[in-house]
Amino acid sequence: MTDDATAAMRYKEIIALSRGSAENLREWELARAKALESEIEAASAAIEVATDREARAAERATRWWKMALHNIQGLIWLAPGDDPRPVTTARAAYLERYLEEVKPSYQELVQAVLALGWRAKRAAYLTIIGFAGVVLTLVGVAIKSFGSVS
Numbered sequence: 001m002t003d004d005a006t007a008a009m010r011y012k013e014i015i016a017l018s019r020g021s022a023e024n025l026r027e028w029e030l031a032r033a034k035a036l037e038s039e040i041e042a043a044s045a046a047i048e049v050a051t052d053r054e055a056r057a058a059e060r061a062t063r064w065w066k067m068a069l070h071n072i073q074g075l076i077w078l079a080p081g082d083d084p085r086p087v088t089t090a091r092a093a094y095l096e097r098y099l100e101e102v103k104p105s106y107q108e109l110v111q112a113v114l115a116l117g118w119r120a121k122r123a124a125y126l127t128i129i130g131f132a133g134v135v136l137t138l139v140g141v142a143i144k145s146f147g148s149v150s
Contacts, residue, residue, distance in 0.1 A: 050092070053095070057095055057099065058086075060099060060102075061084060061099075061102070062083075064102050064103075064106055065083065065084055067106065068080075068106060068109055071109060071110055071113045072109075072113055074113075075113065075116065
């Protein structure tokens with residue numbers, strides 16, 4: 001064999017290797033594209049689930065907030081403030097734990113409002129009785145003073 005024949009064979013060999021590499025690359029790219037499409041579909045499904053979960057959590061939080069507002073509605077001296085806003089530093093993995101903490105807190109609020117309501121009623125009754133006592137004392141002093149003048 002001559003050098004030209006060897007060079008031609010070597011050239012054909014290199015071309016065959018480059019074609020094989022190109023075909024391998026194309027197959028890998030197609031497989032990767034399919035894998036990426038399936039990952040995108042899975043991510044889209046996960047986003048839908050997370051969006052639905054977020055909407056349900058927001059609905060539950062709003063419901064708890066409205067119930068709390070309803071309970072403190074009779075307490076004139078207590079201003080409820082603004083509606084709650086989402087906490088951006090909260091972890092989504094702890095959502096159920098956060099929601100479970102709301103119920104005992106709400107029950108404590110209800111108990112406190114009931115206790116305050118009873119104390120407020122009792123204080124109001126005692127205030128009325130005290131005011132009536134002061135008025136009766138004033139009337140008694142007025143009657144006594146008018147009786148001694150004449």
